Amino acid sequence: MGGDGVLKKIGAIFAAVAAVAIVAFFVWDGVFNKTASKEFFAMDTVISVKITGKDADKCVAEIEKCVAELDSILTRHKTTSEISIINKNSGGNLSDKTAEYFRLLLDVSKKSGGAFDFTLGAVSDLWGFGKNPVVPEVAEIQKLLSECGYNKVTLSGNELTVGGGIIDFGAVGKGIALDEIRSILENAKVKEAVISVGGSVLLYGEKEASVGIRDPYGNAGRSIATLSLADTCISTSGSYERCFEENGKTYHHIIDPKTGFPVENELISVTVISQNGAISDALSTACFVLGVEKGAALAKEFGCEAVFITKDKRVYATDGAAPKLEITDTSYTLI
Ligand code: AMP
Ligand code: MG
Numbered sequence: 001m002g003g004d005g006v007l008k009k010i011g012a013i014f015a016a017v018a019a020v021a022i023v024a025f026f027v028w029d030g031v032f033n034k035t036a037s038k039e040f041f042a043m044d045t046v047i048s049v050k051i052t053g054k055d056a057d058k059c060v061a062e063i064e065k066c067v068a069e070l071d072s073i074l075t076r077h078k079t080t081s082e083i084s085i086i087n088k089n090s091g092g093n094l095s096d097k098t099a100e101y102f103r104l105l106l107d108v109s110k111k112s113g114g115a116f117d118f119t120l121g122a123v124s125d126l127w128g129f130g131k132n133p134v135v136p137e138v139a140e141i142q143k144l145l146s147e148c149g150y151n152k153v154t155l156s157g158n159e160l161t162v163g164g165g166i167i168d169f170g171a172v173g174k175g176i177a178l179d180e181i182r183s184i185l186e187n188a189k190v191k192e193a194v195i196s197v198g199g200s201v202l203l204y205g206e207k208e209a210s211v212g213i214r215d216p217y218g219n220a221g222r223s224i225a226t227l228s229l230a231d232t233c234i235s236t237s238g239s240y241e242r243c244f245e246e247n248g249k250t251y252h253h254i255i256d257p258k259t260g261f262p263v264e265n266e267l268i269s270v271t272v273i274s275q276n277g278a279i280s281d282a283l284s285t286a287c288f289v290l291g292v293e294k295g296a297a298l299a300k301e302f303g304c305e306a307v308f309i310t311k312d313k314r315v316y317a318t319d320g321a322a323p324k325l326e327i328t329d330t331s332y333t334l335i
């Protein structure tokens with residue numbers, strides 16, 4: 001065999017090895033980076049999961065179980081839930097995890113100067129948002145409002161005392177779910193995932209992804225801006241959720257603890273970005289109540305970034321959020 005023949009043979013061997021390696025890579029990648037998606041209803045909202053990783057299917061099942069368990073702890077609408085029992089007994093001895101949630105709720109309530117108040121359950125029920133909505137009598141609101149208040153709640157170790165009102169995790173449950181789901185993804189060594197629980201999204205993994213900020217005047221599928229981020233939680237609170245109209249006036253579900261009425265300020269939605277899902281969720285509600293200036297200060301205090309959208313389509317972004325934000329609807333203006 002001449003020199004040319006040997007070279008050809010070596011070339012063919014290399015080509016064959018490369019081909020086998022490429023096929024092996026795709027087989028390996030297919031097995032170890034499988035993608036699984038599912039959409040389901042829980043915690044009174046739509047949950048969607050998209051996971052890429054070795055045990056993607058197993059992870060989806062685990063997430064469904066985890067969310068159901070969390071709902072059975074946090075819901076006020078089942079008499080057997082831990083929160084319902086706390087409400088019935090005006091406190092109790094909490095599990096470590098639930099105590100941790102309450103510590104966060106107390107912290108956000110205090111730092112927001114009471115704009116966030118997790119004891120407004122009875123006031124929200126009076127309005128009947130999402131069920132049988134009605135504008136209540138002012139006297140009724142004031143009576144319930146005088147009974148509640150986060151400052152009547154004390155937590156000593158795991159011992160909780162509730163001095164009045166009804167505990168409501170509505171403003172933070174979706175974010176707590178994201179934190180619990182993140183633990184499942186970490187344990188399963190998932191590569192990347194996008195999890196959405198109502199208005200709260202977890203972008204898991206190093207790859208940057210784009211999350212839409214919902215059009216406050218359009219349907220749920222339409223966005224007016226995008227945030228390009230990786231490995232973080234993004235929560236949005238808006239007055240377009242759980243709202244109703246009576247005598248030409250719109251009432252929505254985010255309550256001003258000072259009045260017991262839906263918040264009336266310049267805002268229509270607030271989006272908060274945080275590593276911690278519970279903080280992003282709680283702060284989106286708190287910042288909505290506080291308005292742009294005080295809301296931005298609260299976000300800063302928690303090391304979070306935020307995007308505020310006003311009713312007249314102005315967009316305010318904190319310094320860290322602005323470079324990640326792209327406004328896609330030109331009727332909105334970044335200030
Ligand atoms: P979100 O959609 O996360 O902004 O949460 C709104 C939910 O939080 C409402 O449906 C109520 O259950 C509850 N909520 C309303 N007003 C407040 C408030 N000022 N502080 C804390 N929770 C609130
Ligand atoms: Mg919230």
